[in-house]
Amino acid sequence: MKKTGKTVVWFRRDLRLSDHAPLVAAAQRGQVIPVYILPSEADEESLGAASKWWLHHSLKQLERALEAKGLRLIYRSGPLLQALDEICQETDADGLVWHRLYEKRSVEIEDLILQRFRERLDFVEGFPGSLLVEPWSLMNQSGSPFKVFTPFWKRCIQRLSPARPLPSPRGIESPTNWPRSEGLDDWRLLPSIPWADGLSLEWQPGEQGALAQLDALLGERLLAYYDERNRPDHEGTSRLSPYLHFGELSPRQIWAALDSFAIRNGIGGLTWKGWQFVSELGWREFAAYLLYHFPSTVSEPLRAEFKHYPWDSKKTHLKAWQQGQTGYPMVDAGMRELWHMGWMHNRVRMIVASFLIKHLLVPWQDGAAWFWDTLVDADLASNTLGWQWTAGCGADAAPYFRIFNPITQGEKFDPNGDYVRRWVPELASLPDKYLNRPWEAPVDVLRAGKVTLGLDYPHPVVDHPFARQRALDGYAKMRNA
Ligand SMILES: Cc1cc2nc3c(=O)[nH]c(=O)nc-3n(C[C@H](O)[C@H](O)[C@H](O)COP(=O)(O)OP(=O)(O)OC[C@H]3O[C@@H](n4cnc5c(N)ncnc54)[C@H](O)[C@@H]3O)c2cc1C
Numbered sequence: 001m002k003k004t005g006k007t008v009v010w011f012r013r014d015l016r017l018s019d020h021a022p023l024v025a026a027a028q029r030g031q032v033i034p035v036y037i038l039p040s041e042a043d044e045e046s047l048g049a050a051s052k053w054w055l056h057h058s059l060k061q062l063e064r065a066l067e068a069k070g071l072r073l074i075y076r077s078g079p080l081l082q083a084l085d086e087i088c089q090e091t092d093a094d095g096l097v098w099h100r101l102y103e104k105r106s107v108e109i110e111d112l113i114l115q116r117f118r119e120r121l122d123f124v125e126g127f128p129g130s131l132l133v134e135p136w137s138l139m140n141q142s143g144s145p146f147k148v149f150t151p152f153w154k155r156c157i158q159r160l161s162p163a164r165p166l167p168s169p170r171g172i173e174s175p176t177n178w179p180r181s182e183g184l185d186d187w188r189l190l191p192s193i194p195w196a197d198g199l200s201l202e203w204q205p206g207e208q209g210a211l212a213q214l215d216a217l218l219g220e221r222l223l224a225y226y227d228e229r230n231r232p233d234h235e236g237t238s239r240l241s242p243y244l245h246f247g248e249l250s251p252r253q254i255w256a257a258l259d260s261f262a263i264r265n266g267i268g269g270l271t272w273k274g275w276q277f278v279s280e281l282g283w284r285e286f287a288a289y290l291l292y293h294f295p296s297t298v299s300e301p302l303r304a305e306f307k308h309y310p311w312d313s314k315k316t317h318l319k320a321w322q323q324g325q326t327g328y329p330m331v332d333a334g335m336r337e338l339w340h341m342g343w344m345h346n347r348v349r350m351i352v353a354s355f356l357i358k359h360l361l362v363p364w365q366d367g368a369a370w371f372w373d374t375l376v377d378a379d380l381a382s383n384t385l386g387w388q389w390t391a392g393c394g395a396d397a398a399p400y401f402r403i404f405n406p407i408t409q410g411e412k413f414d415p416n417g418d419y420v421r422r423w424v425p426e427l428a429s430l431p432d433k434y435l436n437r438p439w440e441a442p443v444d445v446l447r448a449g450k451v452t453l454g455l456d457y458p459h460p461v462v463d464h465p466f467a468r469q470r471a472l473d474g475y476a477k478m479r480n481a
Contacts, residue, residue, distance in 0.1 A: 005029030006175060007095030007123065008087055011036045011073070014099040014129060014247035015058045016207040017065050019165035021127040022097035027169040029123060033074065033091050033179065034066055038187055040078035044105055045298075045380055048373035050342040053196050054205050056189035058246050061206025063184070069172050074181040080109055081116065088121065090179040095123035099247065102135055102288050103380050104295035131285055132160055132251050135292035145293035147302075147395040152289065153282040162252045198340035203242065203376060210243035214254060217277075218261045226273040229280075232334075232345035233419040238277070239343065241377035244284065251281050287381035290395050298384050299365060301393035308481045309393075310474045312361040320461050321356050322370055324423070327453075327460035329436050330410030331355045333423035340423075342376035347413050353390040354404035359467040361474065364391040400475045403468050410436035426456045 007026035011034060014020060026032045036059055047055065063073040076083040088096060096117050100110060110126050117124045128134055133156050139145060146152035190196065204212065217238045221228075228236025243249045258278060262268045294302055301307060320326050324335035334348035344352070349371075356367045368387040372378045388394025392402070414420055417435040421428040427438060430449040434441035439453060439460060446453065453459050 003028070003030035003173070005095050005123065006031040006033070006091060006093045007097055008033045008035055008084070008091065008093045010084065010096065010098040011062065012098060012101060012247070013245065014250075015062045016210070016248050016250070017062075017069075017168040018207070019129070019250045019253050020099075020168070021129055021166060022099055022125075023172075024166050024169050025123075025125070025127070026095065026097055027172045029095055031173045031175040032071060033087070033093060033175050034071055035074045035076060035084075035087055036062075037080055037083045038075070038077045039080055043078045043080045043109060044103070045372075048375070048378050049191050049195075050199065050374050050376045051378050052189040053191060053199055053342070054203070054242055054246060054376045056184065056187075057205040058248060059184055061208065065207060070174050071172060072174075072178055072181065074179055075184055075187070076182055077187075081112060084113065084117075087179050088117070091175060091177070094121050096121055097123070097125050097127065099129045100126040100134075101130060102292045104291075107292070129250055129252070130247060131288055132156065132162055132255065132281070133285055133289075135289040138289070145289070146286075147290075149283065149286050149396045152286055153279060156282060156285060160255075162255050165250065165253045165256050195339075199342045199376060202341040202343070205242070205246070205248070205376075207248045210240070210248035213238065213240055213243060214249060214257055218257060222258070222261065222274050222277060226276045229276075230347045230413055232337075232348050233414045233416065237346065241379075241382075242343070245377045245379045245382075251284070254281065283385070284382060286395075287379070287385040291381040291384060294395075297388060297394065298380060301391070302388060302395055303393045303397075305478060305481075306391065306393035309478045310361075311363045314360070314362075317360040317461055318356070318362050318366055318370075320458070321352070321360065321362070321367075325458050326355065326360075327439070327458040328355065328406040329420045329424050329427055329438065330406050330414065333410075333414075333420045336423040338371075338374050342374060344375075347409075348419075349386060350390055351404050351406055351409050353387060355406050357387075357391050358400075358403045358471040359406070359462050359464070361471065364388065364393070401472060403471055405464065405468075407436045407464065424457070427451060 007029050009022050009026045009032055017023065059073065066073050076087065084096065114124060138155055140151065203209065221236065224236065228234050240249065244251065255278065258274065262272060262274065291297065321335060324332035324339065326332055331352050334344050334352045338344045353367055356362045357364050364387040368383055371383055385394060389397045392398055392400030410420060417432050420435055427435060430438060430441060430451060431445065434445060438451060438457060451457055
């Protein structure tokens with residue numbers, strides 16, 4: 001049968017060619033016009049600097065992969081609706097397809113697209129694929145959204161048996177006339193300061209990089225994941241987060257890869273410790289689910305009483321934290337890792353977030369904004385969940401009185417000090433005993449370690465016992481308000 005359709009494939013955070021249902025559907029209809037539209041500020045939260053860096057390189061990779069199939073990637077700037085309108089008219093397209101996203105503004109725009117284009121085009125469809133479960137499909141027994149992870153995830157697992165991922169379509173037909181395209185370089189997504197060198201050293205954005213990273217997981221790292229996932233001094237986690245965020249890999253592909261790995265190694269079943277990894281994907285699902293049902297939580301606490309917390313936001317403290325100069329080595333190591341590689345280990349994210357909120361009393365929104373700008377995996381849903389969880393004001397959150405001790409956390413999860421020594425090299429020669437508490441080191445130990453506090457490394461910005469008590473007092477005040 002002759003395929004006569006002409007379909008615009010609107011790439012968004014699904015920068016891959018495999019397991020791409022919209023692309024498959026478009027290829028089945030006929031000619032395919034792949035498009036990426038840089039959203040305007042009204043369309044989406046503006047991207048942070050690290051995300052822009054990633055996006056630039058990821059789009060370059062996608063462009064190359066499409067070229068290998070005889071296609072181009074058309075670049076256009078938003079507003080999204082206007083850009084899509086123009087492209088459909090310029091190309092005389094009769095179809096428009098995309099992967100769904102679940103943030104409030106994305107949902108609203110998709111609704112508008114459906115309204116506007118369904119009348120004009122023959123085939124208009126948003127496909128699932130960024131998540132394992134559509135957020136509107138799960139409710140608790142009383143018909144409300146889940147606010148606790150365990151029952152949410154239990155219900156998901158009962159439902160889940162994801163279909164096999166789709167292969168990348170072959171022999172895709174290109175359009176007879178291409179629409180105009182802007183230049184990716186003209187978008188100036190790359191930073192103008194040399195900060196991104198570390199990102200280039202550590203990451204390979206794009207689908208190939210994603211598959212290589214998944215491959216690196218499927219072996220010893222996966223088998224040891226359960227025991228190693230809290231150790232920032234080891235490369236014990238998957239580092240798949242930016243690939244998942246930009247959709248260079250789908251959660252369904254990961255699920256299928258784990259499944260095959262378990263079958264190959266004769267260790268199937270949900271009791272296998274490797275499935276602990278799948279429940280981390282569950283947290284990603286939970287984050288997207290919560291943001292879908294509670295969109296105001298990007299800026300407001302889910303638990304309203306936290307609006308009255310007596311914050312004490314000194315800009316100097318925020319700056320010291322951002323620069324990794326708080327005088328608490330584990331906190332500073334994490335913040336410097338973030339600056340260097342645009343990523344931070346989950347355990348350390350919790351430690352630095354707790355420190356900012358509870359030791360320095362800086363509002364969690366300020367920390368979330370810094371993460372948003374500097375993380376290559378910056379994700380509105382996961383970042384919001386992470387910060388609200390740590391602050392104690394979100395769904396299924398850590399209780400407020402659980403205040404991470406940055407000293408003992410360092411000693412416990414970085415027992416040999418390798419992580420701190422890597423990122424805070426000025427303390428590298430201190431013995432383990434004082435590595436996380438250099439202010440307690442006797443003068444001769446500091447001298448032997450070539451450290452002068454206040455000169456080579458800062459004094460602590462705040463005293464831990466004092467800060468802990470102050471945070472608890474603030475909590476009591478809030479509860480009595
Ligand atoms: C304050 C704070 C802010 C955070 N901000 C983000 C963010 O902007 N983007 C982001 O992707 N994650 C965020 N996280 C969650 C988590 O830290 C990262 O997903 C994880 O460190 C990524 O490393 P990984 O890929 O090696 O994780 P792995 O341990 O290998 O986990 C596999 C995947 O599961 C998902 N995942 C794991 N833990 C979580 C979690 N707690 N919440 C949501 N998804 C999770 C991620 O997609 C991750 O890639 C944040 C956590 C905290 C405490």
